[in-house]
Amino acid sequence: MRYHLDTIPVWDALHLGGACPLCALRSRTEHTLVDRYLGASVMEPDTRIKVNDKGFCSRHQRMLYQKQNRLGHALMMQSHLDVVKAKITDAFNKAENAGGRCFFKRKAESTADGAAAFEQMDSVCILCESLDDNMRRYVYSFLHLYEHEAAFREAFQASRGLCLKDIHLVLSMAQEQMKADMYQRFVKALREKTLETLDTNKQDIDWFTLKFDYRNADKPWNNSKDALERTVNFLRGWTLGENPWPDDKR
Numbered sequence: 001m002r003y004h005l006d007t008i009p010v011w012d013a014l015h016l017g018g019a020c021p022l023c024a025l026r027s028r029t030e031h032t033l034v035d036r037y038l039g040a041s042v043m044e045p046d047t048r049i050k051v052n053d054k055g056f057c058s059r060h061q062r063m064l065y066q067k068q069n070r071l072g073h074a075l076m077m078q079s080h081l082d083v084v085k086a087k088i089t090d091a092f093n094k095a096e097n098a099g100g101r102c103f104f105k106r107k108a109e110s111t112a113d114g115a116a117a118f119e120q121m122d123s124v125c126i127l128c129e130s131l132d133d134n135m136r137r138y139v140y141s142f143l144h145l146y147e148h149e150a151a152f153r154e155a156f157q158a159s160r161g162l163c164l165k166d167i168h169l170v171l172s173m174a175q176e177q178m179k180a181d182m183y184q185r186f187v188k189a190l191r192e193k194t195l196e197t198l199d200t201n202k203q204d205i206d207w208f209t210l211k212f213d214y215r216n217a218d219k220p221w222n223n224s225k226d227a228l229e230r231t232v233n234f235l236r237g238w239t240l241g242e243n244p245w246p247d248d249k250r
């Protein structure tokens with residue numbers, strides 16, 4: 001699949017100089033999307049139908065709520081409830097028609113369908129889907145820049161690389177998108193950078209824990225003050241500490 005190139009935000013994210021540029025892009029995009037869903041776009045019929053059908057996950061409900069637009073948020077939930085009512089009626093019908101475990105296999109499948117319908121409702125989120133689409137476009141642009149611009153390769157080499165959460169998508173898209181020799185070169189660089197960042201985090205978190213020993217109380221922190229946040233963010237994508245895309249650069 002071809003994505004349109006969007007290289008400027010990717011360069012901007014790398015220039016932020018923080019941990020993972022893709023985490024920074026995800027954070028910025030997520031905030032933009034939350035604002036958009038609470039703004040005028042939700043009144044557009046197409047968007048409204050999608051929101052009514054899919055709703056939002058727990059994380060994104062919390063982000064919508066934090067924006068303090070109670071009426072906008074409530075209006076989306078109001079019409080979403082009508083669609084949810086139809087869906088759960090259908091799901092309960094399937095579950096009820098099945099009966100207990102002594103019934104025939106066909107009926108057991110119907111129970112599973114009823115349960116699966118609830119699971120499906122709980123796992124889908126229109127904002128997560130939009131975010132994933134955006135992230136694929138950014139990863140496409142990231143890989144394009146890596147393949148075609150020496151300056152980008154140098155900037156990546158000087159960065160702290162990517163978090164482990166983002167490597168999955170990057171590697172799978174790189175395999176599809178890059179020429180074989182560049183793919184090999186990229187994987188080698190990514191491997192070195194990732195292990196280098198892991199080793200730095202390990203060294204810093206070692207000293208972080210030793211600083212809790214009273215004998216080290218007066219010794220300098222070196223680079224260890226944010227070692228815990230950095231390590232968690234490296235392992236699972238941005239989770240703790242300051243937002244990777246500062247508010248004043250939005």
Ligand SMILES: [Zn+2]
Nearest residue numbers: 020023163166
């Ligand atoms: Zn990341």
Ligand SMILES: [Zn+2]
Nearest residue numbers: 057060125128
């Ligand atoms: Zn979500």
